Amino acid sequence: MKKDDSYSIGEVARKTGLTERALRFYEEQGLISPARTQGYRRAYDREDLEQLQQVQLLRRAGYSLADIGSLLDACTLNPATVIRLQIAAIKGERDRLSRQIRALEATAADLDQDQEMDVHQLCELIRLGEQSAEQAGWQQVVKDYFSEEDSARWQRATRPLMTEECQQDWAELVARVEKAISAGVAPNSLGAIALAKDWLALQAPMQGAVPGLWQQSAQMMANMEQWSHLARPPFSKAVFDFVTAAVQAGRAQKLLPAAGA
Structure with missing residues (x-):
């Protein structure tokens, strides 16, 4: 991805599987801060995608949004470390999530060899993790209405x-x-x-x-x-x-x- 490349909120939603509402919510919580165009439209760059990946993976690892905000404020997390946090969280669901685990482990290996992730890999990681987070999110919602x-x-x-x-x-x-x-x-x-x-x-x-x-x-x-x-x-x-x-x-x-x- 070139330094001056950017994506609209709709493009990010399509590429990652996150909803536009979720993207706006993360911004409201101070977890991401996309730049604005002259028309005041959101413009997401590579750093925003990396931040989204970290937010989503930490969610899947069981961290609250408040804890994620504190972690991101305190330091810049190593992507390989965050990926391994997610892997540890989903080990118990290995059979159902085998495709996600393989993708994450492959990306972690690339990062260990100092190979930079391209935009496609970042978006695919977010998409795979969002599928897991979606299920966890539904479980949390259902608990509020059903025993x-x-x-x-x-x-x-x-x-x-x-x-x-x-x-x-x-x-x-x-x-x-x-x-x-x-x-x-x-x-x-x-x-x-x-x-x-x-x-x-x-x-x-x-x-x-x-x-x-x-x-x-x-x-x-x-x-x-x-x-x-x-x-x-x-x-x-x-x-x-x-x-x-x-x-x-x-x-x-x-x-x-x-x-x-």
């Missing part, structure tokens, strides 16, 4: 339902809702209520599988802005609010069944 027993029940009941076809159906429906929001469709319109009807139909099998836990799940999604820096929500708060309003409008107009019906 360990309820979480296990949820997993057992819903996992068989989330087939590849079901996931594709959800992705397509979320995209349709996002398109409606962009087009300025009103949540109380017939078009929005039709989307809400499709939403209720898709979630019905999961709701039926864990009827006693659905309220906690809905509350968790309603509060996603409080935890979206820890785990990536399946859809945006705007989508959730739009569908919620459309469901309420459909029920008020008696176009959708009442709750619990």
Whole structure:
């Protein structure tokens, strides 16, 4: 990477797998400080990517964001040392994370030989680690809304339902809702209520599988802005609010069944 190369927040998000919200959150916490262009857009350089790598790997190793901030303020961490911290943290998950471990060990070996990581390697390290951090983030979020027993029940009941076809159906429906929001469709319109009807139909099998836990799940999604820096929500708060309003409008107009019906 050339010294004057820089990347926008969108480019960094695409290359690393981090969300733009997570990148902004890290900046708000003082963990990264990307430069600004004349148009006041963020411009991430190689040093920012290295800092992001260290933040993400330390998160995976179990450090809190406050501790990470203190560590980064105190010294410049050796990338190979940080990588080995992550390796130590994921040894217990060796089978599931074997690809991540191989990539990290290979990079550490390169660093030991004074070979500089290129941008592709940095981004791939961040991406691989983010996959692990994402799972850890979800575990942290779920603990706030479900007991360990309820979480296990949820997993057992819903996992068989989330087939590849079901996931594709959800992705397509979320995209349709996002398109409606962009087009300025009103949540109380017939078009929005039709989307809400499709939403209720898709979630019905999961709701039926864990009827006693659905309220906690809905509350968790309603509060996603409080935890979206820890785990990536399946859809945006705007989508959730739009569908919620459309469901309420459909029920008020008696176009959708009442709750619990």
